[in-house]
Amino acid sequence: IKIMDDVAQVNLGSDYSAAIKIDGSLWMWGFNGSGQLGNGTFEYTSEPVKIMDNIAQVSLGSSHSAAIKQDGSLWMWGSGWNGELGNRELNTRINTPQKVMDSIAFVSVGWKHSAAVKQDGSLWMWGENKSGQLGNGTSGVDSYVPIKITDEIALSNNINTTPQNSVENNETFTFNNIESQINIGDTITLTGYFNNLTNMDNMYERISIVSNDE
Numbered sequence: 001i002k003i004m005d006d007v008a009q010v011n012l013g014s015d016y017s018a019a020i021k022i023d024g025s026l027w028m029w030g031f032n033g034s035g036q037l038g039n040g041t042f043e044y045t046s047e048p049v050k051i052m053d054n055i056a057q058v059s060l061g062s063s064h065s066a067a068i069k070q071d072g073s074l075w076m077w078g079s080g081w082n083g084e085l086g087n088r089e090l091n092t093r094i095n096t097p098q099k100v101m102d103s104i105a106f107v108s109v110g111w112k113h114s115a116a117v118k119q120d121g122s123l124w125m126w127g128e129n130k131s132g133q134l135g136n137g138t139s140g141v142d143s144y145v146p147i148k149i150t151d152e153i154a155l156s157n158n159i160n161t162t163p164q165n166s167v168e169n170n171e172t173f174t175f176n177n178i179e180s181q182i183n184i185g186d187t188i189t190l191t192g193y194f195n196n197l198t199n200m201d202n203m204y205e206r207i208s209i210v211s212n213d214e
Contacts, residue, residue: 013060035095083144
């Protein structure tokens with residue numbers, strides 16, 4: 001079933017969905033008992049609802065959500081019962097996006113915990129920790145604030161906040177394992193942190209360009 005046009009990125013939670021359009025707008029739909037849609041209610045919706053603009057990446061968990069804006073700021077909403085929103089509060093739920101951190105390059109949320117890589121390569125984690133999943137040397141104690149875990153997490157090719165790149169060569173490219181032909185004059189628009197397309201291998205997509213010499 002066709003849902004939307006002009007979609008650049010999709011991410012799925014346990015029973016809700018999100019899509020980023022090529023214009024950077026974030027749309028969400030599905031279950032919303034913890035406010036994980038971020039639309040200001042706790043009611044589910046069966047149709048996409050626009051939540052935010054200028055979004056570079058989105059990640060969905062069990063019942064909490066995270067999005068990075070194109071300026072590198074991290075926003076979170078939904079269930080925070082185990083501190084997974086990183087907003088210094090436990091036993092809460094939030095139905096609108098709330099800013100948590102700045103200078104973020106990548107975010108990933110798990111069942112009840114969250115992780116972010118800053119643009120300086122440092123890894124930060126927060127939320128449930130009953131099995132030691134935060135990697136901070138402890139277990140059984142949840143964290144409601146981001147904790148720095150390690151440094152030097154590899155992020156390729158000088159990640160920046162420019163959401164678009166263009167290619168104007170007659171070359172073959174792969175994008176999410178889909179191979180296509182770029183004709184002269186074609187423009188490809190990508191959502192995310194990309195500096196260039198050549199031999200790119202980062203945490204969002206794997207992109208490689210091979211010259212067409214035939």
